Amino acid sequence: MRKSLRRLALAAATVTAAGLPVPPGAAAAEPDVLAVDFGETTGAFRGGASGTLYGFGDDGSPTQALINGAHITNSSQKPQDGLQHPSGDVLNIEDGFFDKHGRELAVYVQDFYPDWAYHGGVRPQDTRTYDQSDGSWTEGGNGTWDYLEVVRYVVTDIATHSAHPDKYLFVLFNEPDWIWYQDWPGMKDQFFADWTETYNLVHEIYDDVFDGAVEPRIGGQGNSHWYGSGEPADRRRERDFLEYADANDVLPDTYIWHELGTNPDQFRTNFSEYRALEDDILGTDTELPITISEWGLLTDMSTPGRIARWFAAFEEAKVDAQTAYWNYAGNFSDNIARANGANGGWWLFKWYGDLAGSDTVQVTPPSPGVWDSLRGVAAIDEDSRRATVLYGGTDADVTLKAGGLDPALFGKSVDVEVREITLTGAEGVQGTPRLVAAHEGVRLGADGTLADLTFPTHDEDSAYQVLITPRQARDVERTLGAQPWSRSIEAEDTELTQAAVRDATSHEFQASGDADVAWFNQTGSRSDFTVTVPRTGTYRLQVIGSAPAPGRHALFVDDRFGETVQYSADLSSTRGKWIYRGSAEIEVELPAGEHELSLRASRDGTTALPNSDITLDRYVLTDVTDGEPTVYPASTMRLTGGAHLAFDTARTRGTARIAGSGQRADLYATAWESGYHDVAIDFAGSGATSATLSVNGVEVGTIQAPRAGSWRSTAPVHLSQGINELEITSDSGVTISAVTTTRNRRADASAVTVEAEDATLHGSAAVTTLPDGSGTNASGGAFVGWLGNDTADSDNRLEIARRDGFDEPGKYTVVVRYANAETVGDHAYNPQVVDRGLQISEAGADGYAGRGEFRNNHHWDSFWERSVGVTLTTADGSLSLGNDEPGAWAPNVDAVTIAPVTAGGFRTTAR
Secondary structure, X not given: OOOHHHHHHHHOOEEOOOOXXXXXXXXXXXXXXXXXXXXXXXXXXXXXXXXXXXOOOEOXXXXXXXXXXXXXXXXXXXXXXXXXXXXXXXXXXXXXXXXXXXOEEEEEHHHHOOOOOHHHHOOOOOOEEEOOOOXXXXXXXXXXXXXXXHHHHHHHHHXXXXXXXXXXXXXXXXXXXXXXXXXXXXXXXXXXXXXXXXXXXXXXXXXXHHOOOOOOEEEEEEEOOOXXXXXXXXXXXHHHHHHXXXXXXXXXOXXXXXXXXXXHHHHHHHHHHHHHHHHHHHOOOOOOOEEEEEEOOOOOXXXXXXXXXXXXXXXXXXXXXXXXXXXXXXXXXXXXXXXXXXXXXXXXXXXXXXXXXXXXXXXXXXXXXXXXXXXXXXEEEOOOOEEEXXXXXXXXXXXXXXXXXXXXXXXXXXXXXXXXXXXXXXXXXXXXXXXXEEEEEEEEOOOOOEOOEEEOOOOOOOEEEEEEEEOOOOOHHHHHHHOOOEEEEEHHHOEEEOOEEEEOOOOOOOOHHHEEEEOOOOOOOEEEEEEEEOOOEEEEEEEEEEOOOOEEEEEEEOOEEEEEEEEOOOOOOOOOOXXXXXXXXXXXXXXXXXXXXEEEOEOOOOOEOOOOOOEEEXXXXXXXXXXXXXXXXXXXXXXXXXXXXXXXXXXXXXXXXXXOOOOEEEXXXXXXXXXXXXXXXXXXXXXXXXXXXXEOOEEEEEEEEOOOEEEEXXXXXXXXXXXXXXXXXXXXXXXXXXXXXXXXXXXXXXXXXXXXXXXXXXXXXXXXXXXXXXXXXXXXXXXXXXXXXXXXXXXXXXXXXXXXXXXXXXXEEEEEEEEOOOEOOOOOOOOOEOOEEEEEEEOOOOOOOEEEEXXXXXXXXXXXEEEEEEEEOOOOOOEEEEOOOOOOEOOEEEEEEEEEOEOOOOEEEEO
């Protein structure tokens, strides 16, 4: 088990003024040196590494904030009405995918089949007749190869119903090297014939539908790994295919293979071999795009430092690449948390997407021949005069050796900001990345060389973002010290009683520090650790671990019971990959000074709490006394449409300039819980000006300044638990220096919460009361189920009468505490999870007031939150929650909160 001594040292560490732990008396390890030459560009940023396989479930799952924030550019999904998995149909998810950043949506045509491997793993013959109106089939041949009929149905459906038929990539064969065409010498000719026939059919359909105006795109060969280009004959799949496709004018538009069970350096070798083979066969004038349609192992999923290594390799090669689909559909291949939250993996996707519009530059790692070492991606955005480095994959601190920064762009000195994301597990929440280092006014040499700077590293599973800009008007070093106090403790480094440290294996999800605490299943099981907090106040304790069912622990403070830690389930009971970690959060009052915190499986020492056998990975304690103010400076915003960072005056240095219509600043804010947050926007204008703020696609208000100057506008805005997309636009022009969010619990009085069991129930909707021994986190221990699945003579819904708080027309957020553990069918390794839809209707109004898809949350007794935006048009029309899609149930509902999107307008003051 690596890092044990280092972790023990950190547990007893002193703290610098910047809030960073320093091992007492420990000699600093030699830092890794990452060299970046910003003057040596390697091409336009492609952004293709942030792809997913079955990352999308249904329309609205994941939420649009998660989709847009992660900047997903490519994904592979199943055909509409395909039977391989319950969700992921391309036409259902294309609107959300293409909303902002989606570039190419691949469809696995064979996923129309219900079984894995397709058709029992054996190439079909002409034994069925397919109805082209709905894709159904009857037994008995009709003179046409069965799979050709499948291709015709799938491609025609997309060509005639998609709003983006030009942005699809048809993957005709997935893993043909072991599905249908295992014996290459014996089946090569059959594959070539089948490839040609299906390839030509796709073109024929598009020609018929679009009369040459839209050309289809086809991907292949699609093998389960890279075969190379040599002997023996069964290793010649790539060479033979390219030679045949070139000679017969059936080349794929994109070349595809998988990188499963390999590593980023092996991909680099395979990529080089492919380009050499391509040059040899097709000539140097032809270079096909490449998609690595599956990559990574369980230890890579949701692990920022490991993902950083892969992203560096894929961006260097300028390919598209999609994380493997080992588990659940609709969660970006394990890179989101809960219904709308970010884990560490999501934040790396987000950072990577922030590089859009930049040019990548040369990065030289310290150990280029060692794949599991430090790797990075760097880019420069000349319009915003912003240089970025993303790196991860080392236990050592990192020294950045940067050169090539043009003084004409950056001036004589620069500001440097470094942020960190850590491993929080697949369902564990990673909050907004914290600033871990800041350097103000660092001298830039006349040749563009930056003085070497060394940055702290949490561990090799973490990833880091370095932002370099000209001097900003704000004090970046002061921002570092102004962050809420926070500390991280590895569970395996605490004092354990009736529990034990378990070393993680390479066949499961990565554990923080490569170990966790297991066998926490006795009445005496406890984990004790000492913390020293800087002031008397409220602290959030986040416990990262794996709970197969909703469960509980008792938190003791100085040997006295403090709070019950309530866990939601993190693992589906159907083929979930152990161990799938999540997190639980509670708040506890602590006086200033030293305290012993003790997490225990029993409150009374004689009876174990329900489902307390939970593995423990890491604890994070954070000061939230002041509402945890979180600053999103302009330097971290995503600027589009011509918006850019400005440095032309002392007052606007480092601000986001939105110069008019079509320009926008996007930022992605974390809310640890649904509720009102004061959203403060610091801005300036050269005269009277205004700007509009939208949150999660809903316009919430306008900030206004009556004259030139610097201003702050603040409003209490209801944010959804998890990630919230904030968009700022201005027709008149404005500069934004920062947005700050601060939890405002007093404003929660504007929201109304209704327990589902207290609502009016219709049809078969019924209340279920859960026993305390279930460990449930249902409020009041009860919920309402059997909603939806309406028939001609049934109306299974929950009705909420209007009352004070939502008795006016307007825009509201409806927060639904829900459970959905539905699965359909079976699969070799994927839990066949189902998204359940929920529609909210308003009496006296047409259509839906709002709707959402609710992802599977692993257990029927476990409840998550999912927010839905609604627009109400009456003052007294009751709200009904259900699902009127034929044969579809709604999620079970524990409680419903209805909140106006704001609890008051913006208040503007001069700064």
